[in-house]
Amino acid sequence: MSLHVIKAGLQSSLQGVPYSGHRHIGMPAAGAADCLSLAFANHLVGKEYGALAIEITLDDAKFSIGKKSTLALAGASSFLRINGSDQPKYEAVAVKPGDIVHIGSAKQGCRSYLALSGTFCAQSLLGGQSTYLPAGLGGFSGRSLLDGDDLDWTDPATMPPPTAPMPAKLQPRITNDFIIRITDGPECDWLAPRSKANLTESVWEIGNQTSRMGISLNGRPLQITGSANMHSAPAFSGTVQCPPNGQPFLLGPDAQTTGGYPRIAQVIRADRHLIGQLRPGGRIQFVAITPKRATEIYREKLVQLTRWAGNIHLW
Numbered sequence: 001m002s003l004h005v006i007k008a009g010l011q012s013s014l015q016g017v018p019y020s021g022h023r024h025i026g027m028p029a030a031g032a033a034d035c036l037s038l039a040f041a042n043h044l045v046g047k048e049y050g051a052l053a054i055e056i057t058l059d060d061a062k063f064s065i066g067k068k069s070t071l072a073l074a075g076a077s078s079f080l081r082i083n084g085s086d087q088p089k090y091e092a093v094a095v096k097p098g099d100i101v102h103i104g105s106a107k108q109g110c111r112s113y114l115a116l117s118g119t120f121c122a123q124s125l126l127g128g129q130s131t132y133l134p135a136g137l138g139g140f141s142g143r144s145l146l147d148g149d150d151l152d153w154t155d156p157a158t159m160p161p162p163t164a165p166m167p168a169k170l171q172p173r174i175t176n177d178f179i180i181r182i183t184d185g186p187e188c189d190w191l192a193p194r195s196k197a198n199l200t201e202s203v204w205e206i207g208n209q210t211s212r213m214g215i216s217l218n219g220r221p222l223q224i225t226g227s228a229n230m231h232s233a234p235a236f237s238g239t240v241q242c243p244p245n246g247q248p249f250l251l252g253p254d255a256q257t258t259g260g261y262p263r264i265a266q267v268i269r270a271d272r273h274l275i276g277q278l279r280p281g282g283r284i285q286f287v288a289i290t291p292k293r294a295t296e297i298y299r300e301k302l303v304q305l306t307r308w309a310g311n312i313h314l315w
Contacts, residue, residue: 002066002118005149006100009059011212013131014120014139014151015113017050018253018315020127028254029237030132033212034111034276035315036172036305037075041115043309044072044092044163046156050313052122052129053115054145058279060105063114065095067155070117074166076109076174076277090166109174109277118153133212134254170308176282180271183291185240187230187262195222195246199265199286204248206282212254215278221246224262235259237315238267238275240286250275250284268294269314270301 005012015038018031032038032055039049054061056077073080073089080087081102087093095101103112122129123138131139140151188196198220207216222242235241239251241261248264252275265286267275278284289297298314305312 002069002153003116003151004064004066005061005145005147005151006064007060007062008145008147008149009056009061009103009105011057011133012061012145013055013133013143014052014122014145015055015130016052017128018130019125019132019138027126027135028132028257029315030138031128031130031253031315032113032276033253034075034113034273036273037111037276038113038115039305039309039312039314040090040166041072041074041113043312044074044090044166045070045115045117046163047115047117047119049309049311051115052120052139053113056103056112056114058106058110061103061114063101063103065099065101066097066150068094068096069153069155070094071101072115073103073112074115075112076106077112078104078107080104088165090171092163092165106174106279108176110279111276116153118155121152121154132254167308170305174277176279178274178278178282178284179287180274180284181268181287181289181294181297182240182265183268183289183294185263185265186233188264190224190262191242191264192223192225195224198222199248200288202285204284204286206278206280206284207247208280210278210280212252214252214255215250215275217248217250217284219247222248222264230260230262232258232260233263235263236266238269238272239263240265240267250278252276268297270294270298273314
């Protein structure tokens with residue numbers, strides 16, 4: 001036993017990079033909901049940006065360490081404690097057998113990522129090992145972690161050198177209010193003119209129907225002037241759909257690969273990691289930009305991040 005789960009919390013699971021080639025069989029991409037926080041935690045313990053880590057949602061979680069390792073925590077958690085003593089987030093922390101790791105619940109934001117220097121033993125599928133919970137695939141027996149689970153990992157061939165703590169100016173500001181940039185979706189012209197303006201002028205409240213599959217948004221209903229019964233069409237994480245009730249729905253990493261509701265917008269790649277931090281009761285305001293500007297923003301963001309984190313990729 002390398003890691004014993006004392007308290008699993010709400011829907012904690014092993015998550016890393018999305019599945020490659022998933023669309024050939026109509027399977028969602030899955031993978032970490034906040035890929036940027038995952039990358040930060042992994043870099044701090046000397047691993048690739050998309051290596052498996054423990055994704056913890058909203059609740060607190062507690063683990064017992066079975067063998068010597070280095071860990072790092074990134075994301076929304078309110079604290080990191082080792083044997084009851086507060087430790088810094090966004091910094092590599094050495095742990096030894098018998099240590100108790102306590103991850104605080106998220107007071108703002110939604111998800112945290114606990115990375116360890118060892119490589120978790122997990123089910124492999126389509127070039128990835130992330131947990132796809134709806135189908136029970138990948139990760140730890142294809143499911144969320146439960147109290148009493150024992151996770152194994154293999155030690156690295158050579159222990160990576162200590163990574164410097166993440167500079168404070170690069171640490172993301174976790175909040176419950178988000179500005180998210182979007183481009184037009186394929187059916188954006190189906191929105192009535194006033195509704196198209198309302199999509200970006202309104203502040204949308206995140207509803208209780210919120211999961212890794214998708215996020216309901218509550219606000220002034222949008223009006224669709226085009227056909228309400230379109231043929232099923234490709235959809236992606238970050239697609240904003242508009243069902244008949246006019247309340248938009250933002251797709252997450254576990255969302256279906258096709259859908260029959262108008263795709264009115266698409267969250268830009270540089271901002272898609274923010275979807276993993278959206279929680280019920282939070283708020284979103286969308287800002288519309290062009291596809292060309294979205295590409296520029298993504299490249300600019302990678303340049304800024306790679307100065308500290310090295311090679312990194314966002315999905």
